[in-house]
Amino acid sequence: MTFHFGNPRRVAALAAMVTAASVAVAAAQQPAPRQPPGPVRLGIVSFLSGPAASPFGVPGRNGAEIVIEALNAGTAPAPFNTVGLGGAKIEAKYVDEAGSTAQVVTEFRNLVQRDQVDAVVGYISSGSCLAVTPVAEELKALTVYFDCGTPRIFEETARKYVFRASPHATMDNVGAARYLLAKHKDVAVYSGINQNYAWGQDSWRDFVGAMKVLAPKAAVDKELFPKLFAGEYGAEISTLLTSKSQALHTSFWDGDLEGFVYQGQARGLDKRMPIIYTTGEASIWRLRDKMPDNTIIGGRGPNGPLAPDTELNRWFQKIYVDRYGTPPTYPSYQMALSVLGLKVAWDKAQKAKGGKPTTDEVVQAFEGIEYDGPSGHVKLALSNGHQGIQETAYGTYRFNKQTKQPELVDVMRFPAECVNPPNGVNADDWIKDGMKGAKCK
Amino acid sequence: MLTAFAILTDGLVYAAYLFLVAVGLTLIFGVMKILNVTHGSFYAFGAYGAATAVGIYFERGLPAAGGFLFMILVAMAIGLVLGVILERGILRFVYGKDEVVIVLVTYATFLMLEDVIALIWGRQSYAAWQPMVAAGSVEIGDLVLSNYDIVLVALAAGVAMGGYWALKYTRYGRLLTAVIFDRETAAAFGVNVTVVYTVTFIIGAMLGALGGAVMAPKISVTLGIGVEVIVLAFAVVVTGGLGSIEGALTGALIVGLCRAAAVHLVPQIELFVIYAVMALVLVFRPYGLFTQAQPRKI
Numbered sequence: 001m002t003f004h005f006g007n008p009r010r011v012a013a014l015a016a017m018v019t020a021a022s023v024a025v026a027a028a029q030q031p032a033p034r035q036p037p038g039p040v041r042l043g044i045v046s047f048l049s050g051p052a053a054s055p056f057g058v059p060g061r062n063g064a065e066i067v068i069e070a071l072n073a074g075t076a077p078a079p080f081n082t083v084g085l086g087g088a089k090i091e092a093k094y095v096d097e098a099g100s101t102a103q104v105v106t107e108f109r110n111l112v113q114r115d116q117v118d119a120v121v122g123y124i125s126s127g128s129c130l131a132v133t134p135v136a137e138e139l140k141a142l143t144v145y146f147d148c149g150t151p152r153i154f155e156e157t158a159r160k161y162v163f164r165a166s167p168h169a170t171m172d173n174v175g176a177a178r179y180l181l182a183k184h185k186d187v188a189v190y191s192g193i194n195q196n197y198a199w200g201q202d203s204w205r206d207f208v209g210a211m212k213v214l215a216p217k218a219a220v221d222k223e224l225f226p227k228l229f230a231g232e233y234g235a236e237i238s239t240l241l242t243s244k245s246q247a248l249h250t251s252f253w254d255g256d257l258e259g260f261v262y263q264g265q266a267r268g269l270d271k272r273m274p275i276i277y278t279t280g281e282a283s284i285w286r287l288r289d290k291m292p293d294n295t296i297i298g299g300r301g302p303n304g305p306l307a308p309d310t311e312l313n314r315w316f317q318k319i320y321v322d323r324y325g326t327p328p329t330y331p332s333y334q335m336a337l338s339v340l341g342l343k344v345a346w347d348k349a350q351k352a353k354g355g356k357p358t359t360d361e362v363v364q365a366f367e368g369i370e371y372d373g374p375s376g377h378v379k380l381a382l383s384n385g386h387q388g389i390q391e392t393a394y395g396t397y398r399f400n401k402q403t404k405q406p407e408l409v410d411v412m413r414f415p416a417e418c419v420n421p422p423n424g425v426n427a428d429d430w431i432k433d434g435m436k437g438a439k440c441k
Numbered sequence: 442m443l444t445a446f447a448i449l450t451d452g453l454v455y456a457a458y459l460f461l462v463a464v465g466l467t468l469i470f471g472v473m474k475i476l477n478v479t480h481g482s483f484y485a486f487g488a489y490g491a492a493t494a495v496g497i498y499f500e501r502g503l504p505a506a507g508g509f510l511f512m513i514l515v516a517m518a519i520g521l522v523l524g525v526i527l528e529r530g531i532l533r534f535v536y537g538k539d540e541v542v543i544v545l546v547t548y549a550t551f552l553m554l555e556d557v558i559a560l561i562w563g564r565q566s567y568a569a570w571q572p573m574v575a576a577g578s579v580e581i582g583d584l585v586l587s588n589y590d591i592v593l594v595a596l597a598a599g600v601a602m603g604g605y606w607a608l609k610y611t612r613y614g615r616l617l618t619a620v621i622f623d624r625e626t627a628a629a630f631g632v633n634v635t636v637v638y639t640v641t642f643i644i645g646a647m648l649g650a651l652g653g654a655v656m657a658p659k660i661s662v663t664l665g666i667g668v669e670v671i672v673l674a675f676a677v678v679v680t681g682g683l684g685s686i687e688g689a690l691t692g693a694l695i696v697g698l699c700r701a702a703a704v705h706l707v708p709q710i711e712l713f714v715i716y717a718v719m720a721l722v723l724v725f726r727p728y729g730l731f732t733q734a735q736p737r738k739i
Contacts (some may be wrong), residue, residue, distance in 0.1 A: 026457075032649070049564065049664075050664060051587075051664060053564050053664075054564055054566055054663070055718070091717075120579060127588075206534065222708065223709075225708065225711070226707050226711065227712050228711075229658075229666075229668075229669045230661065230669070231659075231660040231661075231669065232458055232656070232659060234451050234454050234455060234587075235451035235452075235704035235705065236589060236648060236704055238447040238450070238584060238701075239447070239704055239705050239706070239708070241583055241585055242443050242444055242583050242705075253567065254663065255661035255665075256661075257668075258566065258658060258660075258661035259660040259661045262574075262658075262659060262660075262661075263659055264591065265574075265588050266573050266574055266576075266578060266587045267585040267586070268578065286566075286568075290568070290570065316681055429490055
């Protein structure tokens with residue numbers, strides 16, 4: 001019997017197919033080679049347009065970008081030298097916080113529901129934070145606020161999915177009062193000029209409250225509340241010049257701060273009384289020699305020139321200056337603190353589980369963590385471990401004419417438990433009750 | 442006594458600021474009956490142009506007075522170019538349309554120009570403090586006045602007197618007055634209303650830019666300054682009467698002095714007082730202080 005094999009080309013093709021199929025079956029039996037974990041998606045929200053972009057939003061965004069790049073490359077100093085979050089690289093989507101509160105909430109929903117981010121880190125405006133919080137809880141979306149200052153986020157209701165590593169704004173003004181009285185203990189009359197909206201009013205309220213506790217005999221003279229972005233402060237400066245004030249508190253920021261500095265300096269207001277700028281640190285690199293010497297400068301915590309001299313701080317300053325050509329200011333530090341806090345929580349949850357953690361697992365790991373960022377030690381000690389506290393620092397401004405660089409001298413640090421309310425006590429009530437339990441030594 | 446003097450000087454300085462910002466707006470409305478929201482952009486462009494000019498000039502170490510003049514000329518040149526582009530390029534297509542449409546068109550233009558500013562100058566803020574610092578200050582008791590503010594008041598007075606003289610005693614001014622009172626009759630008498638519109642809009646733009654330029658050394662020139670100024674300018678021109686230069690001056694003086702008094706004496710009502718004055722004037726004079734009620738034409 002003779003076997004006919006038919007067309008040799010067809011036979012060869014058939015043989016190749018059978019071989020390929022056998023190899024595929026064999027390969028399928030082998031365990032698959034290890035793939036790197038899929039990326040973790042983060043939404044980063046800050047002001048990228050409008051007046052708050054230049055002093056706060058863009059430095060915050062830059063802080064996120066530079067830290068995320070370093071984490072993805074595994075080049076951050078220990079203990080942050082593992083890749084990304086739990087070994088997974090971070091993919092960041094940057095969103096502009098500008099717009100109405102309704103738009104801010106819509107963008108938040110887009111990040112969580114449309115873009116399916118694993119967490120959102122952001123928000124500068126307290127209005128944004130207050131609006132986003134209930135939505136974050138509703139959507140069970142892990143959200144870390146990096147800059148907004150209102151204490152109300154956690155004081156009104158306990159939160160599960162929302163965290164804030166950066167301390168709230170109460171410590172800025174309590175710290176301001178403590179520093180002013182440490183350097184000018186004879187202040188008997190003081191005034192304030194703050195923007196007429198929640199930030200300005202809350203800042204002044206906390207400062208006056210702290211002064212009433214620390215210097216009960218000192219009296220308030222002028223309480224000035226010009227419109228936000230008013231720009232022209234001639235009448236206010238005249239009022240202060242013709243008053244008996246011996247010190248001035250202001251929470252002005254960006255354009256209003258700079259305009260007030262220029263106009264005040266042209267009329268010698270800085271020579272008449274010490275002026276405290278609670279957010280001044282964000283503007284010193286722009287104002288440089290236009291910021292008068294002896295101005296009291298705050299940085300919303302131990303940030304920028306007020307940050308401790310640690311390896312982590314030196315590293316952060318170097319990578320930031322190398323990329324952006326200007327030193328990082330407090331929003332950059334707050335963002336770094338927030339992203340690194342998320343990493344600490346994520347890595348902890350990942351290690352406990354042995355795989356990519358769920359949101360609830362990260363949330364559980366996040367509560368009450370303590371770690372060091374470029375601005376020093378932070379502990380999520382308030383509001384069931386959801387709100388961070390840090391020490392704060394204030395300094396006196398000098399423009400160094402030799403190096404032609406801004407400096408802060410006579411820096412005083414106040415421990416976290418000295419300028420933050422204790423756990424379970426509202427910030428406003430704590431100040432009104434005499435700041436009981438403050439540990440200042 | 443010193444407080445009263447401070448209220449007077451602060452009131453005059455604030456009035457000068459308001460007048461310089463509002464005079465262009467009221468002129469455009471008076472002649473063209475257009476509520477020009479883009480006026481805020483003229484102010485902003487003037488301020489940015491002045492800041493750039495100050496940066497260029499003072500780098501060369503030239504005398505300060507020249508810097509002040511240079512920044513004004515640069516800003517007004519920008520106002521001129523912008524006025525021509527907007528009037529010829531956008532507004533002339535909507536003359537005669539419903540007033541709401543025209544307001545919306547000027548508002549849309551304003552929003553676009555805000556982004557054009559960001560495209561040209563970026564999102565950072567600019568400083569132009571050199572002319573203000575170079576002007577120095579003068580002390581009167583505890584009160585220190587900036588000489589720059591005194592120059593501002595003098596400039597506003599000059600613009601007011603110059604505008605009044607031009608409208609009353611020059612041929613072109615009288616043509617403008619005729620168009621303000623009745624456009625149709627003026628056209629029937631052979632006045633080229635189209636040319637009057639174009640020239641008026643350009644003058645209004647240059648005055649808006651002048652307002653921005655003289656304020657630039659005092660403030661931080663940043664995105665959004667046009668928005669704030671437009672609201673104030675409207676309050677002033679409505680108080681004085683839309684279309685009236687003496688109305689803009691009187692409105693600016695009343696608002697400036699009331700606000701200065703509030704800041705010194707009752708700072709809690711400082712924001713409220715500007716609009717309270719406007720509301721009070723409108724209760725008794727619904728068309729503002731200097732405008733007569735217009736009979737309705739059929």
